[in-house]
Amino acid sequence: MKKVFVNGYGSIGSRIVSFLKDDPEITVVGVGKYSPDDKVNEAISKGLDVYVPESKLDSFSNFKISGSIESALDQSDLVIDAAPGGHGYKNKKNLYEPKNIPAIYQGGESTIGTEAVSELLFNSRANYDQALGKSHVMQGSCNVTGMGRILEPLRDKFDKQLVRFDVTLVRRWADIEQTDKKVPDTIEMTEKPHHGDDVKLYFGKDAPLYVRAIKVPTRQMHLHIMDIRFKDMAPKPSEIHDLFTNEFGVATLWTAKGTGDVRDYAQNMGFNFTDTNMIHIHANMTSSIGDTIQMMYSDDQTGIVIPENHMLMQAMLFDKSYKEAFAHTESIFHMVEKKQKLQDHFAEKS
Numbered sequence: 001m002k003k004v005f006v007n008g009y010g011s012i013g014s015r016i017v018s019f020l021k022d023d024p025e026i027t028v029v030g031v032g033k034y035s036p037d038d039k040v041n042e043a044i045s046k047g048l049d050v051y052v053p054e055s056k057l058d059s060f061s062n063f064k065i066s067g068s069i070e071s072a073l074d075q076s077d078l079v080i081d082a083a084p085g086g087h088g089y090k091n092k093k094n095l096y097e098p099k100n101i102p103a104i105y106q107g108g109e110s111t112i113g114t115e116a117v118s119e120l121l122f123n124s125r126a127n128y129d130q131a132l133g134k135s136h137v138m139q140g141s142c143n144v145t146g147m148g149r150i151l152e153p154l155r156d157k158f159d160k161q162l163v164r165f166d167v168t169l170v171r172r173w174a175d176i177e178q179t180d181k182k183v184p185d186t187i188e189m190t191e192k193p194h195h196g197d198d199v200k201l202y203f204g205k206d207a208p209l210y211v212r213a214i215k216v217p218t219r220q221m222h223l224h225i226m227d228i229r230f231k232d233m234a235p236k237p238s239e240i241h242d243l244f245t246n247e248f249g250v251a252t253l254w255t256a257k258g259t260g261d262v263r264d265y266a267q268n269m270g271f272n273f274t275d276t277n278m279i280h281i282h283a284n285m286t287s288s289i290g291d292t293i294q295m296m297y298s299d300d301q302t303g304i305v306i307p308e309n310h311m312l313m314q315a316m317l318f319d320k321s322y323k324e325a326f327a328h329t330e331s332i333f334h335m336v337e338k339k340q341k342l343q344d345h346f347a348e349k350s
């Protein structure tokens with residue numbers, strides 16, 4: 001049994017810790033909170049021990065706090081950092097490295113430059129084995145994880161026939177739980193998005209991948225619009241869809257009119273946090289035109305990285321093979337069953 005602390009209890013941290021509680025191989029030490037707000041009692045009511053920074057203990061005097069984050073780390077074998085982007089690096093320098101504790105970081109950090117948290121950007125489909133025995137690893141962000149789920153199977157199958165990938169990321173503005181965050185009436189353009197460079201860390205630095213990004217006023221997932229150019233004639237759409245029949249975390253849907261339909265279905269089916277934890281190819285939008293495949297898939301922004309964190313944790317803590325880790329993650333997240341339900345519900349009409 002290994003002990004894990006989750007530092008941060010927002011969109012990502014609250015999901016991670018909820019799944020860890022179901023993992024018989026893990027004891028959850030607790031979660032880290034930084035603001036004395038309602039979420040402290042919410043976490044406690046879910047049976048979690050809440051820890052806060054030593055320097056902020058006084059401001060939490062009205063709450064039943066279990067101690068300082070510093071003391072929680074002393075009891076832990078690994079920490080999953082779920083801090084707002086950039087704070088993971090500071091935590092690494094101020095807390096995790098001095099205490100010599102292995103850490104997983106989230107996609108708001110970087111693996112490039114002076115504030116890199118790790119040399120490795122993890123994507124279980126692409127580089128699981130490289131995380132074995134590592135002490136500091138960053139999980140790719142939701143968009144970066146989603147792109148990998150499409151690009152890796154394409155490369156495995158078509159390799160040298162692939163000439164170029166052009167992707168437009170249509171990103172959600174806010175998460176479902178961020179009810180205090182306004183969703184303004186604008187389409188925002190992102191200069192120099194990091195996502196393409198991040199994907200190239202596992203897909204290859206010279207990969208012919210060109211990424212643009214915009215942000216739109218929705219809380220319901222990201223949508224990626226991808227054009228894939230082939231050396232000769234592009235394959236038929238059915239050949240593309242067939243590639244993903246047995247892919248982990250990729251559902252192929254035909255009749256969803258929009259991302260909200262997918263979320264509503266997840267909610268109606270009682271999926272945890274209303275997450276599907278996967279990407280959804282909108283198969284009715286796939287076309288083969290000359291040398292180009294045009295496709296679209298939606299990406300469950302918060303859900304997609306949670307099983308990935310679970311895979312990564314197993315590589316770092318238990319040195320498990322990909323196959324073993326995958327089977328254990330599946331036993332907790334039931335991805336195959338969820339994929340089947342989604343595909344049945346949004347099946348092609350005959």
Ligand SMILES: NC(=O)c1ccc[n+]([C@@H]2O[C@H](COP(=O)([O-])OP(=O)(O)OC[C@H]3O[C@@H](n4cnc5c(N)ncnc54)[C@H](OP(=O)(O)O)[C@@H]3O)[C@@H](O)[C@H]2O)c1
Pocket residue numbers: 007008009010011012013032033034035036082083084085086087088091106107108109140141142175301302303305
């Ligand atoms: N949201 C997504 O869809 C998504 C998807 C993939 C990756 N990510 C990445 O995951 C990370 C967390 O994002 P999020 O959406 O979960 O953020 P979030 O909802 O804003 O939550 C951040 C949490 O971190 C806590 N926190 C504040 N300062 C901290 C510190 N110095 N160290 C540790 N925790 C601290 C906050 O505590 P208080 O509330 O108590 O202040 C809050 O609980 C980011 O790197 C983000 O880029 C997010």
